[in-house]
Amino acid sequence: MTESTVAREKVIIFDTTLRDGEQSPGASMTIEEKIQIAEALERLGVDVIEAGFPIASEGDFRAVQEIARRVKRSVVCGLARAAYGDIDRAGEALKPAERKRIHTFIATSPLHMKYKLQMEPEEVLAWVEKSVRRARSWTDDVEWSGEDASRSDRDFLCRCIETAIRAGATTVNIPDTVGYAYPEEFADLIRYILDRVPNIDKAVVSVHCHNDLGLAVANSLRAVQAGARQVECTVNGIGERAGNAALEEIVMAIRTRADLLPYRTGIDTTQIMRASRLVSAITGFAVQPNKAIVGANAFAHESGIHQDGVLKHAQTYEIMRPEDVGLVKSSLVLGKHSGRHAFRKKLEELGYRLGDNALNEAFRRFKDLADKKKEIYDDDIIALVDDEIHAHEQRVRLVSLKVECGTEVKPTARMVLEVDGVRREAEASGDGPVDATFRAIRTIVPHEASLPLFQIHAVTEGTDAQAVVSVRLEEQGRSVHGQGSDTDTIVAAARAYLAALNKLLVKRGKRAPAALSA
Numbered sequence: 001m002t003e004s005t006v007a008r009e010k011v012i013i014f015d016t017t018l019r020d021g022e023q024s025p026g027a028s029m030t031i032e033e034k035i036q037i038a039e040a041l042e043r044l045g046v047d048v049i050e051a052g053f054p055i056a057s058e059g060d061f062r063a064v065q066e067i068a069r070r071v072k073r074s075v076v077c078g079l080a081r082a083a084y085g086d087i088d089r090a091g092e093a094l095k096p097a098e099r100k101r102i103h104t105f106i107a108t109s110p111l112h113m114k115y116k117l118q119m120e121p122e123e124v125l126a127w128v129e130k131s132v133r134r135a136r137s138w139t140d141d142v143e144w145s146g147e148d149a150s151r152s153d154r155d156f157l158c159r160c161i162e163t164a165i166r167a168g169a170t171t172v173n174i175p176d177t178v179g180y181a182y183p184e185e186f187a188d189l190i191r192y193i194l195d196r197v198p199n200i201d202k203a204v205v206s207v208h209c210h211n212d213l214g215l216a217v218a219n220s221l222r223a224v225q226a227g228a229r230q231v232e233c234t235v236n237g238i239g240e241r242a243g244n245a246a247l248e249e250i251v252m253a254i255r256t257r258a259d260l261l262p263y264r265t266g267i268d269t270t271q272i273m274r275a276s277r278l279v280s281a282i283t284g285f286a287v288q289p290n291k292a293i294v295g296a297n298a299f300a301h302e303s304g305i306h307q308d309g310v311l312k313h314a315q316t317y318e319i320m321r322p323e324d325v326g327l328v329k330s331s332l333v334l335g336k337h338s339g340r341h342a343f344r345k346k347l348e349e350l351g352y353r354l355g356d357n358a359l360n361e362a363f364r365r366f367k368d369l370a371d372k373k374k375e376i377y378d379d380d381i382i383a384l385v386d387d388e389i390h391a392h393e394q395r396v397r398l399v400s401l402k403v404e405c406g407t408e409v410k411p412t413a414r415m416v417l418e419v420d421g422v423r424r425e426a427e428a429s430g431d432g433p434v435d436a437t438f439r440a441i442r443t444i445v446p447h448e449a450s451l452p453l454f455q456i457h458a459v460t461e462g463t464d465a466q467a468v469v470s471v472r473l474e475e476q477g478r479s480v481h482g483q484g485s486d487t488d489t490i491v492a493a494a495r496a497y498l499a500a501l502n503k504l505l506v507k508r509g510k511r512a513p514a515a516l517s518a
């Protein structure tokens, strides 16, 4: 760290991928997946991990509890409405944490107070006091948020903030819940709060911006310039509706425009790509190619003029170095004769640590792949390992698949699956090979789930490239994502479908998440 970085004021990075991010329709995650993301966030160096909303469901409670047990460096945070039941549940879930925070919120805008809460402003104010005090009985680190703060009456909001700090809040968060704010206006609100709230120096001012108008990052950065010192954000910007401010954009803007933003974060930026890939693989939300920082084209120079310039001097067209965000060129890696040791080393280099079972399975599949494909790249290995990330709790496994298709025949799939350890076979025809394959799965494991998403992309160039297939299944309000890869697109599709189906089987019987207002 250079002297100038030490002198810079720190902006606390509060990540809510596991809470607000998980509230995106279709992004629900299993406990194991949440743990993997929490570990990636800790490696990334986020200061606070909002791990979930413990009152929402038994699954949320257990996820927060497990993350609280495992994470050591980041503060682990649980969300709670202004209700004793919520706060106590968050307090219970966070008990094992070395460093814990309870984040309690209540709406402060006239619209929300009248129609959603059906409370008078004075009642809301009383709950600010009661909820923060209750949270303080569990921990000294309490964050209070005024939901819909950007559309609240400024003076009422200031009274709420003053009350929250008096009751013991150490962070006060100003959410732009509906993504309505405009950068200059939002910065002005932060300045107003800093000028008017008498005890504001006793708490950190935080912002939480949604991206409905595409302004979440701009609003957050202007707020920092106005005096906010915590930014709430998510990896890849996932979150309710249009999402939250993207962590990678906030962090890289602060780093790249140090001339205008004289602050620092504790983020190890070389971990950004890895965290982005993991979140995308787990949620099934593909990152758009032109997405800032983590999109596939973010560092690609297509036009001749740009390529020529970059070759002569990288900074002609590059304001950041790809390696600064952990983008390493996909290199030719292993081959048919590479052993387990080399494979494990390669995984470590790519940032993956697998348990013994997952490592054995990934190695077996790597050997299969090496038989089929001459050249194996980093991206092939990443696709393969991402499959293993989805492969836990597999009650239904693919044993074999044979598909007949083409211009002269009706597409037919013959499939053998292992269901709870028992081999089952089926044959089905369909409108195409994928349809036939999915019908065969439905014959063996009957279910009514719909298929709102089916996506294929190639991992590398060439006709022998692996296909990565993403599948989303929906059943009675439950939405699950599965991913599968193989050099055979139909096998990849079957793997993806089975990964999603296995998650659905786990989710069945669990209570659907309660409708939440956060």
Ligand code: KIV
Binding pocket: 020, 105, 145, 146, 147, 148, 173, 175, 176, 177, 178, 208, 210, 518
């Ligand atoms: O958007 C919002 O207002 C929230 C709060 C719970 C912070 O997510």
Ligand code: ZN
Binding pocket: 020, 175, 177, 208, 210, 240, 518
């Ligand atoms: Zn939010």
